[in-house]
Amino acid sequence: MTVYTLRVELGPNPPMFDPDEGEEVWCDIEIDETHTLAELHGAIFEAFDRWDAHMYEFMTYDADGIATRSYAMPEQYEGGPSWPAMEPEQIDRAISQVGADDEPEEAKERFRELRRNPPKEGNAGETTIGELNPEQLKWIYYEFDFGDSWEHIITVEESREGSLASGPEVIEKHGPIPPQYRDQAE
Numbered sequence: 001m002t003v004y005t006l007r008v009e010l011g012p013n014p015p016m017f018d019p020d021e022g023e024e025v026w027c028d029i030e031i032d033e034t035h036t037l038a039e040l041h042g043a044i045f046e047a048f049d050r051w052d053a054h055m056y057e058f059m060t061y062d063a064d065g066i067a068t069r070s071y072a073m074p075e076q077y078e079g080g081p082s083w084p085a086m087e088p089e090q091i092d093r094a095i096s097q098v099g100a101d102d103e104p105e106e107a108k109e110r111f112r113e114l115r116r117n118p119p120k121e122g123n124a125g126e127t128t129i130g131e132l133n134p135e136q137l138k139w140i141y142y143e144f145d146f147g148d149s150w151e152h153i154i155t156v157e158e159s160r161e162g163s164l165a166s167g168p169e170v171i172e173k174h175g176p177i178p179p180q181y182r183d184q185a186e
Contacts, residue, residue: 001163003032004134004156005171008044008142010178011151025175028157031168033130037071041124043168044142044152050180054145058124061138064107068114074125081118091115135159148181 010025027047031040037058045053058071059082070082086094091112095101100108132140140154 001033001161002130002159003030003162003164004129005030005158006040006134006140007155007157008047009153009155010048010175011153023175025177027170027174028172029168030164030171031129032162032164033128034163035129035168037122037124037127037129037132038074039168040129040154041073041142041144043170044144047170047173048150048180049177050144052180054147056124056142056144057146059141059143060132061141062110063136063138064103064110065138066107066111066114067141069119069122071122071124071127074123077121077123077125079123080121082121083115083118085118086115088112088116145180 006029008027008029027044029040029043029047031043041056041058055076056073057076060068060071062068067083072078094115095103095108095111100111134140134156137156142152142154144150144152
């Protein structure tokens with residue numbers, strides 16, 4: 001069995017506080033391959049001192065930074081596509097708008113295929129960390145609270161053989177954790 005140390009870095013949204021210039025806010029979470037994305041959500045919720053539950057979603061990105069699948073929270077899971085299908089001209093416009101014209105043709109074709117035929121969304125309550133094959137991913141995107149849109153980028157810091165006796169565990173925090181709501185900042 002594999003145990004992962006995942007770095008969960010707080011993204012720029014929402015801009016609810018002014019950390020020192022260049023200061024990163026992140027937490028490291030130890031989790032094994034048998035834990036689910038819903039359990040990872042619980043650990044992130046705890047790590048960032050949140051107290052008010054909201055909707056959340058995970059999305060995986062491959063080595064080229066292409067979104068490969070979304071994972072809905074169990075209460076929102078419908079089993080539909082990960083995102084709406086796109087027409088070829090929409091896809092080409094998207095490639096051009098993000099400046100990906102110079103990317104390898106293989107990556108662009110994979111992007112085109114995933115946008116024409118989106119994969120079925122996953123259920124965060126049933127999908128284990130091991131099923132994601134996290135060492136093959138560039139990152140996992142996690143969004144919490146679709147109103148305030150707390151964005152997080154999750155990367156693998158390290159992996160080792162072993163297992164955890166209990167659930168995921170926050171092992172380190174860095175930077176000023178902002179309050180869940182702006183009016184708590186005062």
